[in-house]
Amino acid sequence: MxxxxxxxxxxxxxxxxxxxxxxxxxxxxxxxxxxxxxxxxxxxxxxxxxxxxxxxxxxxxxxxxxxxxxxxxxxxxxxxxxxxxxxxxxxxxxxxxxxxxxxxxxxxxxxxxxxxxxxxxxxxxxxxxxxxxxxxxxxxxxxxxKVRRPRIALPDIRLSDHDNYHRLIAAAASDRPIATAVAHPCSPAALTAAIEAAEALLIEPLLVGPEAKIRKAAAEAGKDISAYRIIPADHSHDAAAKAVALIQAGEARLLMKGSLHTDELMGAVVARATGLRTERRISHAYLMDVPGHPRPLIITDAAINIAPTLEEKADIIRNAIDLAHVIEIEEPRVAILSAVETVNPAMQSTLDAAALCKMADRGQITGGLLDGPLAFDNAISEAAAKEKGIVSPVAGKAEILVVPDIEAGNMLAKQLTFLGGADAAGVVLGARVPIILTSRADSLRTRLASCAVAVLLARAATKAAPGVAAGAAA
The missing domain is CATH 3.10.129.10 (Hotdog Thioesterase)
Incomplete structure (x- = not known):
């Protein structure tokens, strides 16, 4: 030595x-x-x-x-x-x-x-x-x-400081917070999420739900809601419909999930006559801050599309690329995940990956670099990609991970969260406005980051199409 x-x-x-x-x-x-x-x-x-x-x-x-x-x-x-x-x-x-x-x-x-x-x-x-x-x-x-011996290597200790989220929240905070329809904030956790986002100068919450339940939740949470407008609703389904109506009327520019089931809220969002559909497929994305990983990861879709078709995957990718642009990733690297990195006719996910890459080659998907199929290790680890001889501008450097179905996405996001110490800020894309999804298990930092992502998306949409409701499709 x-x-x-x-x-x-x-x-x-x-x-x-x-x-x-x-x-x-x-x-x-x-x-x-x-x-x-x-x-x-x-x-x-x-x-x-x-x-x-x-x-x-x-x-x-x-x-x-x-x-x-x-x-x-x-x-x-x-x-x-x-x-x-x-x-x-x-x-x-x-x-x-x-x-x-x-x-x-x-x-x-x-x-x-x-x-x-x-x-x-x-x-x-x-x-x-x-x-x-x-x-x-x-x-x-x-x-x-006399002592002479090899130096002992120090242990690799990971700290979950989540600096990326702190910077994200700081970038979104403003003295002009965005009006946000909060559907059914009738639990202490749901109400607290909305009020804390308001206190962080991210949103101006419009509380939509049964007034007695909202006030009870505020009392249990120890939150003063006297400064915020309450829009009465009979029950959770009515709250979802009225929250969406506030968006339609231009009174709110963001939609936030309260203490109702996601499918209740999304039912109002996708209603053909009164909902918030656009020509783009609606999809979910997690913006993940993984301790020790050098770049943010966008995982899509882990909550909305159960078994997306090829056409739906194309829109899911377009939505994720738009999100990446908003967080200042100019040309995101998109890895289309499967269990293997070669095309196998018996595995639909590999066929879809190959087709999506060819769509990108033909200009049908723009704004990012696509490659796939890629296994997870080859997507995020340059060493793993090199070991398998994969030569690609995406392999080992992916910022967007496109999963084959909702089961894979949900498991991947939760593994990173509960085993890797990651935080996952959730947002629904492709509707007329960004939709904030938070969970009772989320930390304050994660809840604020979810709101911050939605705020940045809304602002970007306003700049792209002045005079059009934030988040609306061009």
């Missing part, structure tokens, strides 16, 4: 007064989260950007003990190194450390005590501007025996 792959100490006899060692590291939000995880220190001055700097994405003040940890790393790995016993330290934190700061921790031997093998070291941490952030002294017992 090379010297860089080995770790070696300096014994007491090898150490001389004046010896110096150092390490440097740049502080990230991940470092702060890991420190909180290990220490239990959830001081908002370290973790809450709103508390520390007034802006979620501005500089965050970090705990000085992170810098103290760097000093410990120098002592334990460099000078004296493996076998060192930490006896005492006195550190003074003279300047805060913020995200993006590069800190250099240096230790210098100032005294040796031969009788007990003790070494005193001056400790200093400086930032990228050469300013002191920590100064002090450490007392250690240096090893007597």
């Amino acid at each position: 090379s010297d860089a792959e080995m770790i070696e100490n300096r014994t007491f006899d090898e150490i001389e007064v004046g010896d110096v060692a150092s390490v440097s590291r740049t502080l990230s939000q991940r470092d702060i989260a890991l420190f909180a995880l290990v220490s239990g220190d959830v001081n908002p001055a370290h973790l809450d950007a709103d508390y520390a700097a007034g802006d979620m994405f501005r500089r965050v003040i970090a705990h000085g003990m992170w810098g103290g940890g760097l000093i410990s790393a120098v002592l334990g790995t460099e000078l004296p190194g493996p076998g060192t016993i930490y006896l005492n330290q006195s550190l003074r934190f003279v300047r805060p450390v913020g995200i993006g700061d590069t800190i250099t921790a240096e230790v210098k031997v100032v005294e040796k005590r031969a009788d007990k093998g003790i070494v005193l070291l001056d400790c200093r941490c400086t930032n990228q501007d050469g300013q002191d952030v920590i100064i002090g002294q450490a007392e250690v017992k240096a090893p007597r025996e």
Whole structure:
């Protein structure tokens, strides 16, 4: 092994007064989260950007003990190194450390005590501007025996920080929130989702449902709804119909599911005479934020189309590409999923994938790069695609995953959510307006992200067709 792959100490006899060692590291939000995880220190001055700097994405003040940890790393790995016993330290934190700061921790031997093998070291941490952030002294017992061994690889720890969702919500928030018909918000969870989205400056909720039930839900949730308009309805089916009617009348530009079944809401949406149909097939998409994955994933369709035909899959892809454009993916890579990556006449999903790719070649599907059939691993992992010899601009880099049917989509989304720690913001596309689907199990972050996606879609539709109801087909 090379010297860089080995770790070696300096014994007491090898150490001389004046010896110096150092390490440097740049502080990230991940470092702060890991420190909180290990220490239990959830001081908002370290973790809450709103508390520390007034802006979620501005500089965050970090705990000085992170810098103290760097000093410990120098002592334990460099000078004296493996076998060192930490006896005492006195550190003074003279300047805060913020995200993006590069800190250099240096230790210098100032005294040796031969009788007990003790070494005193001056400790200093400086930032990228050469300013002191920590100064002090450490007392250690240096090893007597030589140690040289391979460095131990650090464990791969995944943190579900969901920065993509935070940025999405921040981009959608506005002092002009979008009027949103909320169908039957008659449970504390459904009502809370709508009110929290309003408090985040995303939507202006119009609460449609039995007034007594809405007020009861508000009381149970501890939410003040005095500022919001209530449109009375007799029951959940009536609430769905009246919510859709608000869209038809131009009083609302988004539709949001409350505490009614999805099929009740969609029944009102697809009603031929009074619904919100367009020439485009209606489909569902999850915008997924998967910890550790470098890009967002759009999974479609996991909630609306049970066993879509080839023609319906083409519209599902068009809807997903439109969503990708709204979240600023200019030319999304679309992977059409199957169990294999070759065309098999016995597997309809592979035949559909091949046909859809040819449709894209002929200009029938535009705005994205399509490839398929691709197995899931080949769609998201460049290493897996390379191992199988797949040469494609999509393989390993997909941003849109098109599943063969609702069962595959539902299972894939829930596996990523419950095993991979992903968040899934749900939205229905292809209707005259975006439709927000939330679940009682969703976190606040997911509920807000679902609303944020719909808000961005509505704004994009208004820009594309001024004077036309947001989300309407051109």
